[in-house]
Amino acid sequence: MKKSDFVLCLIGCAALLSGCATTVKEVPLDRTAATTKIEPQDIRRTVEKMTESLLVAPGVKEFVSNRRPVLDVEPMQNRTTQHVDMISLTDSVRMQLLRSGMFRFVDRSSVGTAANDVERINQENQLGLVDPSKAVKAGQQTALDMYLTGALSEIKNVEGRVTDQYYKFSMILKDLKTGEIVWADEQEIRKEKTKPVLGW
Amino acid sequence: MMKISRITGAAVLAASLISLNGCKNTSGTIVNTDHLTGSSMIITENARLAHRVEVLNTTYDEVNGLKRVHITLASDRNKRLRIDYRICWFDANGMEIDPQTKTYRNLILEGHDAVTVTGVANSPAAVSSKLRVRETSQAE
Numbered sequence: 536m537k538k539s540d541f542v543l544c545l546i547g548c549a550a551l552l553s554g555c556a557t558t559v560k561e562v563p564l565d566r567t568a569a570t571t572k573i574e575p576q577d578i579r580r581t582v583e584k585m586t587e588s589l590l591v592a593p594g595v596k597e598f599v600s601n602r603r604p605v606l607d608v609e610p611m612q613n614r615t616t617q618h619v620d621m622i623s624l625t626d627s628v629r630m631q632l633l634r635s636g637m638f639r640f641v642d643r644s645s646v647g648t649a650a651n652d653v654e655r656i657n658q659e660n661q662l663g664l665v666d667p668s669k670a671v672k673a674g675q676q677t678a679l680d681m682y683l684t685g686a687l688s689e690i691k692n693v694e695g696r697v698t699d700q701y702y703k704f705s706m707i708l709k710d711l712k713t714g715e716i717v718w719a720d721e722q723e724i725r726k727e728k729t730k731p732v733l734g735w
Numbered sequence: 736m737m738k739i740s741r742i743t744g745a746a747v748l749a750a751s752l753i754s755l756n757g758c759k760n761t762s763g764t765i766v767n768t769d770h771l772t773g774s775s776m777i778i779t780e781n782a783r784l785a786h787r788v789e790v791l792n793t794t795y796d797e798v799n800g801l802k803r804v805h806i807t808l809a810s811d812r813n814k815r816l817r818i819d820y821r822i823c824w825f826d827a828n829g830m831e832i833d834p835q836t837k838t839y840r841n842l843i844l845e846g847h848d849a850v851t852v853t854g855v856a857n858s859p860a861a862v863s864s865k866l867r868v869r870e871t872s873q874a875e
Binding site: 563586590631 | 853
């Protein structure tokens with residue numbers, strides 16, 4: 536074997552072998568789809584789209600023109616067959632709406648929140664450390680004006696090697712006083728996976 | 736001897752392809768819009784993408800006290816084109832507002848089709864916007 540062939544072979548082998556090592560790296564938050572499941576970028580895009588749509592909705596305009604309405608964000612329902620952390624999604628929606636400065640928020644929907652608040656108030660007052668004139672009394676919390684709720688649903692079709700997965704996030708903002716729906720919007724995601732001819 | 740040269744040649748070619756795969760150009764097209772003066776500036780960093788996607792029009796307005804920008808993108812290709820775009824916002828000091836909340840969104844442009852993308856500021860403090868377009872194939 537010539538010396539140049541040996542060197543080339545060595546470089547080639549080194550380059551190929553480098554692919555056998557396990558690598559860990561940080562990646563951008565918004566990646567291209569890797570699976571047909573709900574992925575982090577789908578959640579992020581949905582939250583962004585929904586909050587932008589809500590903030591510029593004509594129905595919302597009359598509520599926010601001269602005051603900051605009090606809003607509660609209920610955890611969205613997961614009607615799909617896969618596990619999706621809907622509380623995390625709800626938290627992200629709340630966070631983005633909160634940063635807009637157009638709404639005030641209460642948290643009545645999270646499990647145990649109301650009971651926790653009552654328990655904390657009682658605990659504070661019973662310890663005897665608080666000035667009775669400054670003690671917080673139950674029954675003074677801000678009343679709710681509107682609440683935001685929604686659902687995630689899916690349709691899945693498998694045809695031979697092709698899996699077609701459709702997701703729909705739908706959200707509504709409801710006026711508690713009148714019962715009217717002030718805003719509603721949807722975010723649709725469709726993904727397709729084709730299995731290779733060989734393999735599984 | 737000839738056979739060994741061919742094998743080494745193939746190995747080098749394979750290695751080169753693997754190495755080149757990591758050299759993707761992730762730059763794209765940028766549209767900066769100043770919502771106070773109304774001026775827009777288009778910066779093309781990626782000649783390949785600039786030949787495929789054209790920025791046709793930029794308009795802006797304000798809704799519920801929040802700035803909004805509409806940018807029309809057109810495909811110069813006959814085939815379907817997949818791109819990602821992100822619209823981020825800056826305050827009067829030029830600081831980006833909540834950068835992590837603004838994501839890259841998908842856009843599928845059919846042959847010679849034009850689509851208007853819209854972005855809404857996440858704060859009333861926003862005064863300028865930046866649209867960044869990249870090819871989806873370059874996202875990874």
